[in-house]
Amino acid sequence: MSHTQEARRTPVLHLENVTRVHGQGAAEVQALRGVDLKVHPGEFVAVMGPSGSGKSTLLTLAGGLDTPSSGQVLVEGVALGGLNRKKLAQVRRRSVGYVFQDYNLIPALTAAENIALPRELDGLSARAARREALAALEELGIPELADRFPDDMSGGQQQRVAIARALIGDRRLVLADEPTGALDSTTGEAVLAVLRARCDAGAAAMMVTHEARHAAWADRVVFLRDGRMVDESVSQDAASLLVSAATNSMKVDE
Ligand SMILES: Nc1ncnc2c1ncn2[C@@H]1O[C@H](COP(=O)(O)OP(=O)(O)OP(=O)(O)O)[C@@H](O)[C@H]1O
Numbered sequence: 001m002s003h004t005q006e007a008r009r010t011p012v013l014h015l016e017n018v019t020r021v022h023g024q025g026a027a028e029v030q031a032l033r034g035v036d037l038k039v040h041p042g043e044f045v046a047v048m049g050p051s052g053s054g055k056s057t058l059l060t061l062a063g064g065l066d067t068p069s070s071g072q073v074l075v076e077g078v079a080l081g082g083l084n085r086k087k088l089a090q091v092r093r094r095s096v097g098y099v100f101q102d103y104n105l106i107p108a109l110t111a112a113e114n115i116a117l118p119r120e121l122d123g124l125s126a127r128a129a130r131r132e133a134l135a136a137l138e139e140l141g142i143p144e145l146a147d148r149f150p151d152d153m154s155g156g157q158q159q160r161v162a163i164a165r166a167l168i169g170d171r172r173l174v175l176a177d178e179p180t181g182a183l184d185s186t187t188g189e190a191v192l193a194v195l196r197a198r199c200d201a202g203a204a205a206m207m208v209t210h211e212a213r214h215a216a217w218a219d220r221v222v223f224l225r226d227g228r229m230v231d232e233s234v235s236q237d238a239a240s241l242l243v244s245a246a247t248n249s250m251k252v253d254e
């Protein structure tokens with residue numbers, strides 16, 4: 001794609017010089033220091049970096065769950081900082097699918113009800129929302145869990161329900177914080193294939209992962225270190241290194 005074409009497309013996610021400071025005084029932590037990032041339709045970005053480098057902070061800001069200390073976050077060209085609470089809640093629900101590191105399912109609702117809830121809030125009938133929820137469970141390979149409650153599921157099952165909830169509806173931006181952490185490698189790969197397919201259909205996704213093998217599903221890998229994003233050209237080289245490393249390790253496994 002030419003640079004002009006690139007410039008004309010509105011990124012699904014655009015972070016402009018974003019910083020986030022947690023705490024105050026002696027307890028002050030610079031979780032993010034001037035991060036710039038664009039994620040375009042169809043793009044799958046993996047975020048890697050050591051523990052405490054700011055990966056989850058980056059994701060919560062991108063999803064409008066937290067506010068930057070400076071800089072701005074735009075989702076589909078809309079600056080989140082300029083929205084009132086109601087509008088922000090609408091963007092979060094309609095445009096963003098979020099998979100939390102600790103799933104965040106509602107214990108009093110079944111799997112299908114958890115997944116259907118955001119669609120019902122969108123105004124869909126309970127019946128239509130359930131139909132979509134069942135299709136999402138099917139896509140994640142767990143249709144038998146529809147009427148099960150979170151407390152009666154394994155961690156891996158809860159994680160897949162949380163992913164189904166993030167993918168329901170026409171979400172343009174999928175944010176996933178270690179979405180395969182509780183899954184065995186076969187199930188993990190299947191979930192990544194679902195995320196990949198969603199991006200190939202035009203969504204944008206950003207996923208935190210510790211595993212190079214999983215990052216290999218992404219188009220691009222960005223690295224965080226002490227709240228700073230590593231230079232993009234460097235990350236592209238690193239991405240191809242990671243991909244070849246992952247490919248080699250798969251060969252060894254066979
Ligand atoms: N609510 C908070 N209050 C104070 N400090 C915080 C808060 N949230 C995060 N931090 C700090 O900000 C930094 C970045 O944290 P973050 O959770 O984004 O890291 P991470 O890369 O996701 O780590 P991990 O791989 O362990 O999940 C850390 O130093 C962390 O201690």
Ligand SMILES: [Mg+2]
Nearest residue numbers: 055056057101
């Ligand atoms: Mg984290």
